[in-house]
Amino acid sequence: MSSTLSFQVRPASPQDAAHIAELYAATAKEAFQSMRTGATVPPVPAVKSTAYWREAIQYAEPQVQVAVADGQLVGFVGFDRSRDPGTPNTMGEIWDIYVSPSHWSQGVGLALWDAAREGLQEEGCTHVSIWVPIANDRAMRFHELAGFKREMNSAKTVPMGPVKVEEIRLKQAL
DSSP states (O other): OOOOOOOOEEEEGGHHHHHHHHHHHHHHHHHHHHOSSOOOOOOOOHHHHHHHHHHHHHSSSSSSEEEEEEEEEEEEEEEEEEEETTTTTEEEEEEEEEEEEEGGGTTHHHHHHHHHHHHHHHHOOSSEEEEEETTOOOHHHHHHHTTTTEEEOOOOOEETTTTTEEEEEEEEEE
């Protein structure tokens, strides 16, 4: 027996900010646990995160699209020009892409990626990048299946809560 998930991708509204913050915190925690670092992720204060997302939506920095299924926000993507120093203005970046674990492997991430790709192309971007923790096998696999390639000389260590995490930039042409 198979079920087809019905969902819609649309631009985020300010009313989505709190739901995006909640989804971000829950999904980041799940992803961090799957990386087996042995450390726990400190919770993201919901008020700070909600304010961040409300401002991002209001000023479109980054642009935010959400996936909604049965009236529930089940994923989001934030994208804009690359934040990496020295990149041309034709380089876009996926700042965040998160899908509720209950909706993994159901096409939500791909639909969000499609929306981001279209938005970046409309902005004149010809390439896109994303930073992914090397130990996040699920995210790495998703992006590589979507056509991203690892930029091996970009690996860096970043603090994430009480631990340091190795990240690598992935890129692709749009």
